[in-house]
Amino acid sequence: AHGWSRTQAIDTMLAYSADSRAEVEQEVDYYIAAPAHALAYPVGARAIDRLRTDAKLQLGSRFDVRRFHDAVLSSGPVPLGTLRSIIAKWVAREQAQAR
Secondary structure (H helix, E strand, O other), X not given: OOOOOHHHHHHHHHHHOOOOHHHHHHHHHHHHHOHHHHHHHHHHHHHHHHHHHHHHHHHHHHOOHHHHHXXXXXXXXXXXXXXXXXXXXXXXXXXXXXX
């Protein structure tokens, strides 16, 4: 990242992490080999934040963050498109229960 060398990346991670040198080296080497993989975490987090915001808007005062988290976590490791469908169905069920 940022044109850093492997050593710079390792030194920076060691300064900001409690991980061992061996763990940091392994992680840096992984991201060197598969740089796009690191993007999966923030992309997923943003997608889940959007789903939460949308669910909150649709459900209003009926939105329960614990139930939302349960719906997300019980989905398991699914693609984001699948998670969107799952949460849309969850929102519909929550709306139906409120009637």
